Amino acid sequence: MAIVLETLFKILFMFLLIMGMVPALIWAERKGAAFIQDRTGPNRASIAGIRLAGLVHPIADVLKLVFKEDVNPADRHHALYNLAPWLVMTVAMSTYAVIPFGDWLTVGGQRIPLVVADLNVGLLYVLAVASLGTYGVVMAGWAANNKFTFLGGIRSTAQMISYELSMGLALMGLVLVFASLRITDIVAGQGELLFGFLPKWGVVVQPVGFLLFIVAVFAETNRNPFDLPEGESEIVAGYHLEYSSLKFALFFMAEYCHMVVGAALIAAFYFGGYQIPWLPRPVLEANAGLLLTIKLAALVLFSAFIAVLFLRRVQRERGKFGDARDREPVLGMVFWAGLAALAAGGLLLRPWAVGPVGADLVATVFQVLAFVAKVVFFAWLFIWVRWTLPRFRYDQLMNLGWKVMLPLGVANLAVTAVVLALV
Amino acid sequence: MSFEGLPPGSASKKRSFLESIYVVEVARGLAVTMRHLVGNILRTDRMPTMQYPEEKRVYSDRFRGRHRLMKREDGSPSCVACQMCSTYCPADCITIVAAEHPDPAIEKYPASFDIDLLRCVYCGLCEEACPCDAIRMDTGIYEIAADSREAFVVGKEFLLNNTTDGTR
Numbered sequence: 001m002a003i004v005l006e007t008l009f010k011i012l013f014m015f016l017l018i019m020g021m022v023p024a025l026i027w028a029e030r031k032g033a034a035f036i037q038d039r040t041g042p043n044r045a046s047i048a049g050i051r052l053a054g055l056v057h058p059i060a061d062v063l064k065l066v067f068k069e070d071v072n073p074a075d076r077h078h079a080l081y082n083l084a085p086w087l088v089m090t091v092a093m094s095t096y097a098v099i100p101f102g103d104w105l106t107v108g109g110q111r112i113p114l115v116v117a118d119l120n121v122g123l124l125y126v127l128a129v130a131s132l133g134t135y136g137v138v139m140a141g142w143a144a145n146n147k148f149t150f151l152g153g154i155r156s157t158a159q160m161i162s163y164e165l166s167m168g169l170a171l172m173g174l175v176l177v178f179a180s181l182r183i184t185d186i187v188a189g190q191g192e193l194l195f196g197f198l199p200k201w202g203v204v205v206q207p208v209g210f211l212l213f214i215v216a217v218f219a220e221t222n223r224n225p226f227d228l229p230e231g232e233s234e235i236v237a238g239y240h241l242e243y244s245s246l247k248f249a250l251f252f253m254a255e256y257c258h259m260v261v262g263a264a265l266i267a268a269f270y271f272g273g274y275q276i277p278w279l280p281r282p283v284l285e286a287n288a289g290l291l292l293t294i295k296l297a298a299l300v301l302f303s304a305f306i307a308v309l310f311l312r313r314v315q316r317e318r319g320k321f322g323d324a325r326d327r328e329p330v331l332g333m334v335f336w337a338g339l340a341a342l343a344a345g346g347l348l349l350r351p352w353a354v355g356p357v358g359a360d361l362v363a364t365v366f367q368v369l370a371f372v373a374k375v376v377f378f379a380w381l382f383i384w385v386r387w388t389l390p391r392f393r394y395d396q397l398m399n400l401g402w403k404v405m406l407p408l409g410v411a412n413l414a415v416t417a418v419v420l421a422l423v
Numbered sequence: 424m425s426f427e428g429l430p431p432g433s434a435s436k437k438r439s440f441l442e443s444i445y446v447v448e449v450a451r452g453l454a455v456t457m458r459h460l461v462g463n464i465l466r467t468d469r470m471p472t473m474q475y476p477e478e479k480r481v482y483s484d485r486f487r488g489r490h491r492l493m494k495r496e497d498g499s500p501s502c503v504a505c506q507m508c509s510t511y512c513p514a515d516c517i518t519i520v521a522a523e524h525p526d527p528a529i530e531k532y533p534a535s536f537d538i539d540l541l542r543c544v545y546c547g548l549c550e551e552a553c554p555c556d557a558i559r560m561d562t563g564i565y566e567i568a569a570d571s572r573e574a575f576v577v578g579k580e581f582l583l584n585n586t587t588d589g590t591r
Contacts, residue, residue, distance in 0.1 A: 032460060035459065035460045035463040035464060036456045036459050036460050036463075037459070038459060038463060038470065038471060038472075039470070039472050040467070040470050040472040040474070211446065321477065384453060384456065384457070385449075385453070387456055388449075388452045388453050388455070388456045389449065389452060
């Protein structure tokens, strides 16, 4: 019974992490794209006149999509058409089951490993589920009975076949290095040091494999520069062309879920997962009080700095609009000042004198935060790359996949094997 | 690979080894976009975007906006209903119904003077054609919107009350 309960809690944590990140990513995508292109981006939706720098827009988007008319093509394949968005969404969520987001959490003297399912073939599970994601896309493209959606589905298949290979080959190099298919083993192995000073992260021991993997992940998630399945310039909107309302929203959300999955995979395989470089678990626990104090002090300083920036804006922009929007900088200042006060209050609780039980908890929290920070960074990388690079032409995509990445993957695997045999 | 229509040399440019493995070039591209992002976050007020309904672009005095009819000293329209503007109008958007003026010194006056703002191409030829400077397009109004097609056909009273300060 206890194991069921704790698994449910872990699933809930992962679910909330993803579902909380999706609107934040949509916001980051729109606002980031705007700032990269020297625009201001979304800033019109508001709650009682407060716009929160466009953060209200994802809510408005979802409300709009939920209440929109659901227009369906007459000649669709009913069952598959309705199933496809749910399949895409489900598959996007299920990869998380094997990704560890922390070492362990001690509850009542028992160590609970922070991974939903610690499969001994976790890596194979990741590869299998990642290719299943394409199945929903193909299904959507075919069931909508439209030539453009069909072409989108076909493109997605061809792309998946081309990049799945290099993805698998890149990961095999990693498997050779860490000698395990279990993802928790791979992440734990990355906590060690190489030559005594370099963290043994996947990106350090497998740089070529990392490049291949990140490119393949971009292709698998259908993100720019590999978003040919929805190439607007040629096939209107690709596989989700005939979808509207809530079903379209599911595809849209699934794309961002895929991004978070991709980011989590990159973090877990090549950037040490929850590991903090040079701070393995025992060191973390031994210095938990010191680290917590530093963390809180840094939080106080950072929040106070942002609050001061907002204070300057309050002074500079007094009465700029003449309505509720003038209160936005005040709100920002209050929020950051409140955060600083909260962290300062935490400092008053004497965090440097934390006990052994507290030290264990602090270490776990630090590791989970490190994992989340890595995921957020790589999710941002997806957005950043999208607004930097143009989309590949289809022949370029195939050339890169088959003529560059596949031979490189094989060479990487061979070199890794030889080096490991010699060492 | 060569494509017709590209500028000479652009398709055949020889890439160096560093360029051909993309990684460095992609990193340089990412640096460019990050520079714009950070710069715009730090200096939001320098963003060229205009927050339109609150901020409005100021056009030059020569900008041709919505028309207005000029008035005589007594407030009646200066227009003598000579039909020059409606004859000259390339979009055929001006409809004038002439009537006899009670003052014998003035031959005619417009009983009605309608402009279909949807048809108007804002070329300004009506201003040039007018022999007595009765129609001008110097209001600076460019926000022309209505709920129905009929509402875009504006009459004499409307045009006489247009002002030049950009309001209505």
